[in-house]
Amino acid sequence: MTRFLLAAMLGFALPAGVDAAGLLHPFKKVRATDQFWAEGAAIGDFNRDGRMDVVSGAYWYEGPDFQRRHEIYPANASFKRKDAAGGEQTIPGFEGALGVNNAYSDCFLTFTYDFNGDGWTDVLVYGFPGKEVGWFENPKGRPGHWQRHVIFDVLDNESPAFTDITGDGKPEILCCSRGYLGYAEADWNNPAAPWKWHAVSPKSDYHRFSHGIGCGDINGDGRLDILDKDAWWEQPASPAHDPVWTRHAFSFAPAAAQMLVHDFNGDGLNDVLTCHDAHGYGISWFEQVRANGQINFREHVILPKDPSPNRYGVQFSQPHAFALVDMDRDGLMDFVTGKRFWAHGKDGPDPDSNSAAVLYWFQLTRPARGQAEFIPHLIDNDSGVGTQVTAGYVSNPHYPDVVVGNKKGVFIFQHETRKVSNAKWKKAQPKPQTGSQ
Numbered sequence: 001m002t003r004f005l006l007a008a009m010l011g012f013a014l015p016a017g018v019d020a021a022g023l024l025h026p027f028k029k030v031r032a033t034d035q036f037w038a039e040g041a042a043i044g045d046f047n048r049d050g051r052m053d054v055v056s057g058a059y060w061y062e063g064p065d066f067q068r069r070h071e072i073y074p075a076n077a078s079f080k081r082k083d084a085a086g087g088e089q090t091i092p093g094f095e096g097a098l099g100v101n102n103a104y105s106d107c108f109l110t111f112t113y114d115f116n117g118d119g120w121t122d123v124l125v126y127g128f129p130g131k132e133v134g135w136f137e138n139p140k141g142r143p144g145h146w147q148r149h150v151i152f153d154v155l156d157n158e159s160p161a162f163t164d165i166t167g168d169g170k171p172e173i174l175c176c177s178r179g180y181l182g183y184a185e186a187d188w189n190n191p192a193a194p195w196k197w198h199a200v201s202p203k204s205d206y207h208r209f210s211h212g213i214g215c216g217d218i219n220g221d222g223r224l225d226i227l228d229k230d231a232w233w234e235q236p237a238s239p240a241h242d243p244v245w246t247r248h249a250f251s252f253a254p255a256a257a258q259m260l261v262h263d264f265n266g267d268g269l270n271d272v273l274t275c276h277d278a279h280g281y282g283i284s285w286f287e288q289v290r291a292n293g294q295i296n297f298r299e300h301v302i303l304p305k306d307p308s309p310n311r312y313g314v315q316f317s318q319p320h321a322f323a324l325v326d327m328d329r330d331g332l333m334d335f336v337t338g339k340r341f342w343a344h345g346k347d348g349p350d351p352d353s354n355s356a357a358v359l360y361w362f363q364l365t366r367p368a369r370g371q372a373e374f375i376p377h378l379i380d381n382d383s384g385v386g387t388q389v390t391a392g393y394v395s396n397p398h399y400p401d402v403v404v405g406n407k408k409g410v411f412i413f414q415h416e417t418r419k420v421s422n423a424k425w426k427k428a429q430p431k432p433q434t435g436s437q
Helices: 003-008 422-428
Strands: 023-025 027-033 042-044 053-056 059-062 067-073 076-083 088-092 107-113 121-125 133-137 147-152 154-164 172-177 179-187 196-199 215-217 225-227 231-234 246-249 258-263 271-275 285-291 294-303 323-325 336-337 359-365 373-380 391-392 402-406 409-415
Touching: 003 246, 027 373, 042 107, 042 147, 042 391, 053 107, 053 402, 053 409, 059 409, 107 154, 107 391, 154 258, 172 215, 179 225, 215 271, 258 323, 271 294, 294 323, 323 391, 336 373, 359 402
Parallel strands: 215 258
Antiparallel strands: 027 409, 042 053, 053 059, 059 067, 076 088, 107 121, 121 133, 133 147, 154 172, 172 179, 179 196, 215 225, 225 231, 231 246, 258 271, 271 285, 285 294, 323 336, 336 359, 359 373, 391 402, 402 409
């Protein structure tokens, strides 16, 4: 019996995850727009009404139904297409699923933060790789566009992060720039001024379309290290005068996306999880192992690096975005990813480009001491991810939702839970397929 048939028997349109408490975890799909404005989305209460909103590209969408949108900056993009009668239509947004040609947006990732400390959530926009970064100041309910503050001039990498690298409780921009790996740091007395760049590597071949970046404490010294697809860089005891960080070579992947750092198997050592190829196949987690004081990693494949399905019968290409989240609130960190829809267009070079744009959460389980296994649960099969996927509390205060912005539009997947009988709970458990990987 396939998981799709089982879901139909249980009364759900799509398979849903089941946790150890016997709760099903289906998601209600809300489509805020079918227009393409960005490859990412984020969450924030922008009007301070106590209900969470969603931002993607030039618009923020007002919760709880996300059907009313507000323009943050000029939404001037549009394209032409033929209608059924052969006439020409002008469609708002960049050309994505509503068109046929390949196009890119001017917003690859979006983050939210109260930059100026006025109590109103602002919006940070990472534009096209290689371009500048700016944050938009919340006008506190006043009409009109939000004031833009350009804070960094060249942001490279397709999966840059916004996180606290220095441990001061404030976020930095983690990225590459002008051939270096590093981060940009604000003067929080004047966060609208240009941020200071800190290179952690010598100049190398990092460029605007570099793949794979992340951070986490690899060696357990309490300081966050930085990862790229070929190494992890050890943060020194003192970052004063911007020393080059110690590089520890390890080939994680040829074309990673976000690199998640977490102790997945519970042995006290942080591991790494990412994709093998953001435009191809493969997802793995890398178990940290130590011998004679040396740090190394042992790869465990979650999705194969070729079109074959994994042991649960799941496979998809282009897993270009990852989010770490405890989806079922069992104390173990799961992750969300999916297929980036038309990364290089309908007829692009990416394998399996036109298959279903799936979105999954992978449930972390620990079958035995020191082990980790990820069970895939389908959230949706007609949305996917962009270069970013966001998990957080939007509609459900108890369980995380998932937010996506990409070439199919803007989606909010509202997390629901339903109790089922023991018999249905057992039947709903995803099971490895005989003879599969």
